[in-house]
Amino acid sequence: METVVQEQNAPKSKMTVADIAAIAQVSAPTVSKVINGRSGVSDATRERILTILKEHNYVSPVSPSSRKTGIIELLISHPHTAWADEILVGTLAGLEGSGYTPAVSSCPPVEWSFDPWIDAAVQHGASGAMICLANIPPASIERLRKAGIKVMLVDPTGVVPQDVSMIGSSDYQGANDATRHLVQLGHKRIAFLKGPDDWRTCRARFNGYRSMMEEAGLPIDPDLVTGSVYYYEDGYECGQRLFAMPDPPTAVFASSDMQAAGLYQAAQEAGLTIPDDVSIIGFDDLPYVQFLSPRLTTVHHAIQDMARLGARSLVKMINGNESLTRIDLLTHLEVRGSTAPPKR
Structure with missing residues (x-):
């Protein structure tokens, strides 16, 4: 199947077909043929009209x-x-x-x-x-x-x-299940890497984490809730801060696999072994996580x-x-x- 990749246009022109025709010194039906991709127009005339249309950011009305x-x-x-x-x-x-x-x-x-x-x-x-x-x-x-x-x-x-x-x-349920897994393993200091606060998906994932922590009777340390975007660099920078704490988390739940990959790099540089020194969970189950070692525990997001x-x-x-x-x-x-x- 062919995929068309387009560029964004400049602001829409208010010019009409008649205006374009006057500039090109052709009839309005000729301009219409070019706009609609019909035959009956010479290559030179078609090229001239297309150039004028582009110059004037013409957008054809479509019913x-x-x-x-x-x-x-x-x-x-x-x-x-x-x-x-x-x-x-x-x-x-x-x-x-x-x-x-x-x-x-x-x-x-x-x-x-x-x-x-x-x-x-x-x-x-x-x-x-x-x-x-x-x-x-x-x-x-x-x-x-x-x-x-x-x-x-x-x-x-x-x-x-x-x-x-x-x-x-089901972002909320996925985050809830991931946090439950860590709680059942015996973790108590569980950090959470969030995404943009104004995203509905990010709020749902944080709420799933918070709900399970409260259900387990575990306090949420504000210093362990960090992150801002779903990128590798964010996970790496957050990991550097978390793993340098006097009382670092024993587990980190990242809101995205990209953040989790950054955590892997930060853990390695801090001399930590995954999962012996710190457990890590991601979210998305993107194809590239199969290349992380050890293989990443993550929430499968279809x-x-x-x-x-x-x-x-x-x-x-x-x-x-x-x-x-x-x-x-x-x-x-x-x-x-x-x-x-x-x-x-």
């Missing part, structure tokens, strides 16, 4: 009734990560044989304007949009809907309106399944066979070699 183009806009936050790779693989599997092709864009994990991306989606005549690990404002969702574009959120970071389709996971189910449900919505999907896929703990009873 909802003509929306069935076979394009699904796929917006992925945190590109160039193993998580994003899993999303793409799952999406392609979900769209296999559907007749739809993903147009892939990425957005930064910070505050970002969705307007240029929505303009591009409208210009492409997209049938649907799947937004992954991003906090898209309700107003932007409404813009997509008014343009006749069906919307699916996958692993959303923000609050999701009740009438918007989404595929998530990222590919989320994307695959999201894509299939979105196609059903586009085809009128489904109206609303709201699913949290179950997580489960994969116990491997990075956890053991504490020595002290």
Whole structure:
């Protein structure tokens, strides 16, 4: 299946087809043929019109009734990560044989304007949009809907309106199970590496950790709750601080496998052996964790399944066979070699 990678456009032009035609010194129907990819225009004229369209950031209006183009806009936050790779693989599997092709864009994990991306989606005549690990404002969702574009959120970071389709996971339960595993091994000083505080998934994972600690009657040392982003560097820096404490934790539960990988490096540099000196648990079960030694105990987060189910449900919505999907896929703990009873 072909994947189209697009660049974000400049702000939408207010020029009309007639305006473009006047500049190019051709008729409006000729401009229309170029915009819609039809034949009957010489190569030189087509190239001149395309250049003018680009210079003026022209965005062609597309009516909802003509929306069935076979394009699904796929917006992925945190590109160039193993998580994003899993999303793409799952999406392609979900769209296999559907007749739809993903147009892939990425957005930064910070505050970002969705307007240029929505303009591009409208210009492409997209049938649907799947937004992954991003906090898209309700107003932007409404813009997509008014343009006749069906919307699916996958692993959303923000609050999701009740009438918007989404595929998530049982983050709270996964974190609760991971903390329970450490408690049952006999750990009492259990550190927690969190992600961004404004993410719904991060709050759910912290709440799962906190709930199990309270259930076990174990105090939560504020100094053991640290971290800010789901990256290797964050795990490494947090590990350096935690392992240098006078009374370091005997176990660390990281909110992501990337943070856990950073903890491995920090533990090695501190002269600690995993799991003899410190137990480590991650969250996601990304493919690369098989290369960590010892193999990482982690919460399996069905990222590919989320994307695959999201894509299939979105196609059903586009085809009128489904109206609303709201699913949290179950997580489960994969116990491997990075956890053991504490020595002290």
